[in-house]
Amino acid sequence: MGEKLGRLPVIKQVREAAADRLKIVPDQKLNKAGRTDLALFFLVIFLAGFGLIMIYSASEYWSMKESDYTGAYFKKQLISVVVGLVCMLLVFRRLDYHKLKGRAAWIIYGLSLMSMLVLFTPLGKTVNGATRWINLGFTTVQPAEFVKLGVIVLAAALILISGRGLRRPKIFGLIMVFCGVIPGIEVYLISQNMSSAIIIMLIPLLMTFVANPSNKVYMVLGIAALIVCVALIIYGTGASGGSDSFRLNRIQAWLHPGEDQEGVGYQTAQSLYAIGSGGMFGKGLGKSLQKIRYIPEAQNDMIFAVI
Numbered sequence: 171m172g173e174k175l176g177r178l179p180v181i182k183q184v185r186e187a188a189a190d191r192l193k194i195v196p197d198q199k200l201n202k203a204g205r206t207d208l209a210l211f212f213l214v215i216f217l218a219g220f221g222l223i224m225i226y227s228a229s230e231y232w233s234m235k236e237s238d239y240t241g242a243y244f245k246k247q248l249i250s251v252v253v254g255l256v257c258m259l260l261v262f263r264r265l266d267y268h269k270l271k272g273r274a275a276w277i278i279y280g281l282s283l284m285s286m287l288v289l290f291t292p293l294g295k296t297v298n299g300a301t302r303w304i305n306l307g308f309t310t311v312q313p314a315e316f317v318k319l320g321v322i323v324l325a326a327a328l329i330l331i332s333g334r335g336l337r338r339p340k341i342f343g344l345i346m347v348f349c350g351v352i353p354g355i356e357v358y359l360i361s362q363n364m365s366s367a368i369i370i371m372l373i374p375l376l377m378t379f380v381a382n383p384s385n386k387v388y389m390v391l392g393i394a395a396l397i398v399c400v401a402l403i404i405y406g407t408g409a410s411g412g413s414d415s416f417r418l419n420r421i422q423a424w425l426h427p428g429e430d431q432e433g434v435g436y437q438t439a440q441s442l443y444a445i446g447s448g449g450m451f452g453k454g455l456g457k458s459l460q461k462i463r464y465i466p467e468a469q470n471d472m473i474f475a476v477i
Contacts, residue, residue, distance in 0.1 A: 211262075214255075214258070215255075218251045218254075218255070221247070221251075222244065222247060222248060222251060223455070224473060224476065224477050225243055225244055225247050225469055225473070226240075226241060226243070226244040227455055227456045227458070227461075227476065228458070228461050228468045228469040228473050228476040228477075229242070229243035229244065229468065229469030230456065230461075231461060231462045231463070231468075232468070232469065243469050246309075250309075270323055270326075270327060271326070271327040271330050271331065272327070275323050275324045275326075275327035275328075276324065278319070278320050278323045278324070279320040279321070279323065279324040279348075280320075281316075281320065282313075282316040282317045282318075282319060282320025282321070282353075283317060283320065283352075283353060283356060285304075285313035285316045285317070286313045286314070286317065286356055286357060286360045286361070287360075288304050288313060289301050289302070289304065289313065289360055289361060290360075293305055293306075295310055300361065300362060300363070301361065302314065302361040302362075302363050312361075312363075312366070313361075314357050314361060314363055314366040314370070317353050317356070317357055317366075317370060318366075318369065318370055318373065320353070321349045321350070321353055321370055321373050321374060322373060322377070324348065324349055325345060325349040325373065325374040325377045325378070326377065328344075328345050328348070328349065329345065329377060329378060329381045332345070336378060336381060336382050337382065337383070337384050339387075342378060342382070342387065345374055345378060346374055346375065346378075349373070349374035350370065350371040350372075350373070350374045350375065351371065353370050354367040354368070354370045354371040355367070357370060364417070375388075375391070402421060403421070403425065419434045420434065422434070422435075423435035423437075423438045424438060427439050427442055436466075437465070437466060437472060440460055440464045440465045440466075440472075440475070441460075441465060441472055441474075441475035443460055443464070444458060444459075444460035444461070444464075444465060444475040444476060445475055447459065447460070452477075458476050460475065460476070461476050
């Protein structure tokens with residue numbers, strides 16, 4: 171067994187070791203609710219805490235300008251973190267997620283897809299020309315986040331039910347269609363949210379990659395994705411700067427960040443100024459200058475430049 175494992179790729183070793191572990195652990199232990207993964211818990215706490223610090227740093231100027239209080243965005247995010255942690259602990263202690271592998275998974279999946287339709291109601295909120303948020307009065311939420319949760323639950327359930335059948339192209343294709351293609355297309359058509367649609371399509375692909383011992387299909391998909399990316403770059407390089415395509419213009423700004431710094435390349439250029447001026451270790455916590463009036467949405471989409 172040791173010699174056999176030694177000849178296998180590292181990823182395959184991990185997968186087979188995980189499979190062996192599942193075989194020897196009794197079902198009653200696997201299905202027992204209330205078993206907390208402390209490593210995952212503290213990792214979440216660390217990331218949430220780091221995010222809060224950076225949001226305060228990035229939003230200090232705009233918070234003061236909009237509400238005469240430097241911690242407005244921080245306070246809003248802190249409330250969300252506290253509520254999220256409470257919900258997480260309740261799920262850890264009370265919910266046996268193994269019970270979601272049946273009809274419950276399809277119900278959660280269906281409800282998550284239906285949540286996108288709320289954007290067509292008066293609750294739908296438009297920000298910067300995009301209707302992607304549901305206005306709950308005290309806060310706003312993106313239904314695309316519910317879709318991600320529904321996709322994760324259903325994909326996990328289908329992978330568990332499929333077992334070794336996951337190697338069959340038909341089963342693999344059905345999981346990709348139901349958990350990736352259908353919800354991804356819905357999110358893009360309803361909210362025009364390309365980034366969320368791409369993430370949703372990648373979620374079942376990554377989940378099946380962990381569960382599937384065969385790597386051939388992922389190699390083919392990876393090569394296809396690489397070809398598409400190269401084609402877009404070549405097309406973006408050869409296209410004229412006056413193109414009406416928003417996304418093509420963003421590719422142009424990425425390829426040539428210094429050409430249109432007052433137009434479509436503004437965000438890219440300002441982000442590069444922020445990263446370049448800070449260097450490898452930055453200017454220091456709270457000392458970024460580009461977050462003051464220069465980087466748009468510094469506390470949101472462009473926060474990486476501040477970090």
